[in-house]
Amino acid sequence: MNLIENNMRTYKGDLRWTPSKVIRILANTKYMGYQLPEKSKVIDTVRKKKVLTHIEPVKDVLDANGNLIEKGNLVRISCEPIVSEETWWKAYDRRMSRSSKGSENIKGRKSGLRVSADALGRKAYCSCGYCLSRQYTHTATETKSATYRYKCRWQVDHASKYTIEAALKENNVVCDNPAVSDVKLWLCEKQVFSYVFKNGKSAVLHALEIIEHCKQEEEVLEDGTSLQTLKSRRDELKKKRKKLLALSLEDDYDMNDYKELKAEIDDEIATIDDSIAHFEIEKAKQQKKVFNIEDIRQRLNTIINLREYKVSDEVIDMFVERIIYRGVVDGNDEFVWVMNLSGECTDTSAKYKIRGYDKDYADSLKSDKNFNIVARMLIPMEECKRFCQEEAGRRFKKKYWNPITIKIAIA
Known part of the structure; x- marks a missing residue:
């Protein structure tokens, strides 16, 4: 075993390494500078009895520019990390691929997601x-x-x-x-x-x-509408709203008609803006630049x-x-x-x-x-x-x- 050969000692100062000790180290998020809250909960306040919640760490999801898309459940702590985040998550993914935690519990037995050893x-x-x-x-x-x-x-x-x-x-x-x-x-x-x-x-x-x-040129929404079509339609609506404003300044123009038409235009522009914003968020989540050529x-x-x-x-x-x-x-x-x-x-x-x-x-x-x-x-x-x-x-x-x-x- 490499740990023993390299004289790496346990927290007790001996060389008695066991699989459970290694797993505890690999599962400890503090080694990469993060803490996982709510790992246990109190079920009896009188006897102060705690049980483990067995929650798994979830990392933050970032877009290609490093902006946060979805927040995970880890909290950064003020200690110097021992390993990089990339290395820790690689070890985590490898460990979970061999774990039975992802298996389904069917009629009291684990079933369905057994991972092949080959x-x-x-x-x-x-x-x-x-x-x-x-x-x-x-x-x-x-x-x-x-x-x-x-x-x-x-x-x-x-x-x-x-x-x-x-x-x-x-x-x-x-x-x-x-x-x-x-x-x-x-x-x-x-x-x-x-x-x-x-x-x-x-x-x-x-x-x-x-x-x-x-893939970079693919700018099509889920319903098949192109992003460029939506942007063109939005520009047309904005021009139409400006013309409508000019007409409203004339003495013989009905203000009720103006307010009604303006509300319709504003609603359609807002719908288009929401669709474009949703597309941009999904695009960032999927990280359209799927290949890092270098x-x-x-x-x-x-x-x-x-x-x-x-x-x-x-x-x-x-x-x-x-x-x-x-x-x-x-x-x-x-x-x-x-x-x-x-x-x-x-x-x-x-x-x-x-x-x-x-x-x-x-x-x-x-x-x-x-x-x-x-x-x-x-x-x-x-x-x-x-x-x-x-x-x-x-x-x-x-x-x-x-x-x-x-x-x-x-x-």
Whole structure:
């Protein structure tokens, strides 16, 4: 353990580190210079009995200019922080991704949001919308490591032929995508990271700049009205109000008509102002400048070890948003790798979890129009065979393999 090796002592002055002691340190907001109020409450004033509220820290939400949009529940204290806020929140996000606190309590038991211990299991999804669950195909022996496959969760939950027949009769979804072996995903991840961090850096950056430019130009409200149309209409109303004021100064103009028309104009201008203000707030919240090109350029210059037969779990957590397996398309296994180039470790298992099949959502996963695709590549059977035998050290069974199509997209 690094704490013991580096002679880092506990608050008692010994080296007896336990998981609970480490968790208490990681969860302490004072290390970054903040206090979390109301962590406990008094339930018995006579005996002064307190209980923990188990509230979680919420950080302030700022726009691109550093202006406060939404206030969190932390209070700054007058002590020198030991770690930066960025480092503390990264540790918090990593810890919460492995915690059961986010699980739902159903009939007295935790259910619904168990996080996979496998990085690919946290990122891989079927084109029907369900996640791909990792399953043993062969357990480990003294000479060989365990082998796995990734199977659609719908198929895992509805493996019985009777439930499939019932689904067919009800015209519900029946997902028939084949399971994906771990070797296929290892081959894909090596190809993807080789492209993104080596040969394809300039292409990715160019695509990001185009996407960023398009997003910056998007100034459309939720109802489809453009921001420029609203501003033009507001200018017209202001001109109309000035003309109306000039008419009201004439002796023969009815003042009641003036007040009525002016009130209508003022109301419409106020409505337009509210719509524009709401749009600006939402724009700041969503941070329209979604790509920091300089930060991404630094990430792309990160040294990634691609000499092994697979990429490390930490790199998958840092740079992959999700992987969508579309099954066999035109004779090829098709994957969409959606990359998150912020370089922050994120768990997306809860973000993309579905409660039930939704056809519109499933169709959206199968359409390239819904992804910012920056590159396409094909892995032929010869390369699949070579990688499987020479790098992964597995038997190559041709009936389980197809050429692989990979589409790289940016989140």
